[in-house]
Amino acid sequence: MRTTVSAALLALLLVVPLLHARGQASTLPLPPSGVLGVGEAQMTPAFWIGLQAQPDKVILDRSQIQAQNAALFARDGSMHELRKLPATLSATQVRGWIEGLARPPTRPLYDVEGKPVPAARLEAIADARALDTVPASQKTRFGMVVRRAALRSFPTTLRVFSEPGDSDIDRFQETAEFPGTPVLIAHASRDGRWLFVVSPRYAAWTEAANIAEGSRADVLAYADKAPYRIVTGAKVYTVFTREAPAVSQVELDMGTRVPVLTDLPPDQPVNGQTPYAAHVIELPVRKADGSLAFSPALIQKNADTAADYLPLTPRNLITQAFKFLGERYGWGHAYDGRDCSGFVSDVYRSMGVQMPRNTSSQGMSPAFAKQAFAKGSAHQQRLRAAQGLQLGDLVYIPGHVMLSLGQWRGQPWVIHDVLGMSYRTADGATRHVKLNAVSVTPLLPMLAGKDSTFIDHMTSIVRMRP
Template identity: 30%
Template sequence: MKSATPRPFSGASAVSRPWLPGLLLLLLAALAPGCAPRVSPPGTVIADLRDMPQDAGAYIDPLTATRPLLPAARQQALADDYRQRFFAPWHRTAPAHGPQEVFKLLDEFDPGRYHGENRLPLPPELADEMRALADPASFPNTMRPAISVVNSDLRVLPTVRPLFYNFDLAGEGFPFDYNQNSAVWAQTPLLVLHTSADGAWALVETSAAAGWMPTRDLAFVDAGFMDAFNTVHLAAVTADRVPVADCYGQFRFMGRIGMVLPMTGRETGSVDVLIAARDASGRALLLTASLGDDAAAPWPLAATPATFARLANEMLGQPYGWGGLYRNRDCSALIMDLFAPLGIWQPRNSGAQARHWGLAPLGDLDREGRLRVIGAEARPWLTLLWRPGHIVLYIGQWRGRPAVLHAAWGVRTRVGEAEGRHVIGATVITSLEPGEDLPELERPGGNLLLRLGGMAQVAREGGTP
């Protein structure tokens, strides 16, 4: 909601001499060069969020909404690649992530550099505690296939304790918990590489990430289970935060866009799937569940603008989640989950996503040159635009400007020497210059368009896979 602009003057003089307030402000500005710079009032909403529809359907042409964006053979090849990657952890005989990678933070961990949830420095003894729990000398001590049975987290160290840098620095403190690597949705194939000394944590790999998760959140699988779960037909969850109950009516987990489940049948109004639960011994128990056809569909979904828009609308407005914190999405998780129902695999972080499809640099182009190239070469719903640390999806044009979908924390601001952030904190649709209406926007550092490193064409012929 647009905030009201405060009226600088009131009273008879302002009414009888309407030109006087403006003149006085100009004189004050000229005579007092050291006065405080202009800043937006608290609660200001950036213009993009006021003026651009936060409905992905507004950016698609009704005449081509159901036209496939990819040839059928190309999408099938992508889906085959997705399936292979998704189930790959069950077929590995060696870790895909070595000890130098999974224990990197542990090897250089200095608790004094971090703050906890109480904003105080972490105790120095935490370093020895984490090393004893992680037991890196015995890596890998498990090597067993498993499956996540609830929505969980992949942590960098085997603890729920957060690792925040200085809360007083812009872009640091909450929600940037450096112990959070990724969320992992229920029913994701895993390889358990290693178990903590107390048995409470498992160091696991998914198709896209690795980290520590609570052992209670997973179940070990055997050959029979893997054969049953890796069925010919799969289903995609198409609604976000939908409760999933088993055949006995017991709630098991929240269905999320990005989940892929074995499909056993389809009836009018529903899709039947297999799900895994953890039994008393920690092994996977195979159950059935039924989802409404408004919450699941045969996988992969057709790669049409209408499909993309419907999935995007399920996630629009949701809070930003660094590394999947609180089961929310950051920029790369949004991209990964949006493409999963269509059978298009994406890596977990923004830089890897851009490189996966072949990044075309924008070089030293100026603002107008960048807009020209994007307007001429970007394909709605199939072009990623990347800058270091952030990635967005081009979805078309809005009143002559590129429109993008992204999970955004905020835009850089600067008032005098003080750097800050104007927080957006959600999945949104904006232009490539969100916050340009803010007088305190850091220029040019806060301009997304000018900081873009390049663009990548998703699923391009001749590219990955």
Template identity: 30%
Template structure:
């Protein structure tokens, strides 16, 4: 049960293509039309008014409840005031032209322009409340604003806004430079948990760079025979964005072994491949907002589906409302009725409940099972339920108890298959 092939063997049409690459592209457009936090960056407006930009930045509010630093000290008003000052609202003009950039490495989108984490519970440093999400390398971003200290950009990626370290972004001359690079027909997709480029003693910018599942990397065909004094035989020649001394975009060639877990182009979208991709992350560390070099529940789903070319919303509640074939649970739906509904659902579908998202993998002895990136579950101790931390990707029954003692399945609100109705 801890192997994808066990569940794939239960599916009669496991290798049938669910949607073609062209159909997935059209499906992504439906998501953009339905979810107002998902954008086509190529069609983003050329400038923002003062009110628009201030509104975006001010969507993030300082906490009103007591919060704690990593060392357990209470966060003070002076600290929050310094964060607001660093958002540089005074630097916003009447009209603010946007710039285009691209991430040169995996990075984080933060609530405010700071690395400092704050936490809801003293001594519990699992959930940094200033961590919004991870942002993979080679992602285009719209640069909307710069922090007062000049170390952070306020950016829009395709499905999220927030503050990113300036040093993780290469600034392009214009959007054409970005999208001419990204829209190439020749690319590889990272289909393993992560890969890395070959060591290059002559250029540290492209040496042993790591790329996570779902990263799309343009490649050069028959261009070079040697990179970094290494013959290119047995490798893909990948074209990577880097920064010059002024932070401007410069492309460099690097090598990725053909034996790493990659695919030329997107994977065929089949139920077997969904499960194979999900199980490659089994045991991986949970990370709220993708901290700890990990993923959280909704980004686990997002990155699995990126290997097929999907551009899903970031957060679980937005994913739940996006396009696809949806099955809804009413509040009064009994457990046996919930189990019965899975007779209509295909493995690989996403399941949602308040604050959590999972992938359905099939049934065992009539019980639906899931693979999910979760923080923990509940176990009964006397008359109380005790929280058991897990913090990793695991396979569980849907009857597993939550920390309140309620089975997961009783909290399900919907199931979503990312495909068009026939």
């Protein structure tokens, strides 16, 4: 036992020199995991909070966040302010949303078993969109998400992949929306089992069973109901109830806002259970005819929720981000998890900050303060920017985003939902560590190709601060 412990400590303390792109060298400890510089201490929020000079200083106050959110919906074309959509939709608008989401596949795709998906099946999936049935004009219809709902490129549950053996990144998976999210219902699939919906930050297909259709007033009023609870845990679940299956063990992800019911007698059971040790919330449910109704549900008082959005402070940023540490990477919120852009947006959403869904939109949004980099930006300019990263800054490279934890040991560190980490060792070899989870890593050593680092591919740094 003593020999094993000694060997582990020796490996943790071993300092391995790294050769960065452009000849820069640095050293970091190499723990048994292979993730440079990250020991047990660095995988705790307390470590990073301890590096903050003012961990409880407010970075953006509520009025500043509200102003930024308003600017986001006003200026960012990837966002949809449902209240301002017209009462009537044209065929041009609806077809534009559907065809703008995804083109019919033309390259080979593979199923979960690595077998090619027949071209005829792909054609049938594209045809299921029923574009020929889009009316010249239609009344705008509204609905609400009633359970964690996958949003898809096409009206199908078929999972498809670019390469045989690659069963993680489903090319038809776009994102997910959470219970209580308002949507515009724009179109139905040919068989009626799928709806094309427009949420505040996405437009895609989802199964009709995920959506309850209601009046414009009822749908849009839900988001303004008060008092409310904010889900501050990675996810919480409503209490099991045999009496009301539609609101039993409903998953609510970080940042979800749910109204609290205050007009029910406190000494009377709710869904077969006393409510005194729980918050009585209101959730949308789908009736048998597909219409919207609302039902009381319970969240235990010891669940990770708050009476309002958390203050945007260094302590809360770190604490919220680390609640996802170790969660498996889920492209488009698959695997009941999230991907890199979903991770950072859910963290910020728990503090009331709204963000676009995808990295490309987040990194270039006109509503955010940022430093952008052109393809020709010099390595030294990028390096200086990386060395100036502060906690909470968002670092974008094509297809990926990282949340900065600030500076330690003279270089920047990040927490991100990432597939893997590659770096170059002292002998010039390249080592790859498969992560596939929310992970803490140093930024500078991470390779994006054979001869370039992540920072050489930075497209922007977004700063959620004044």
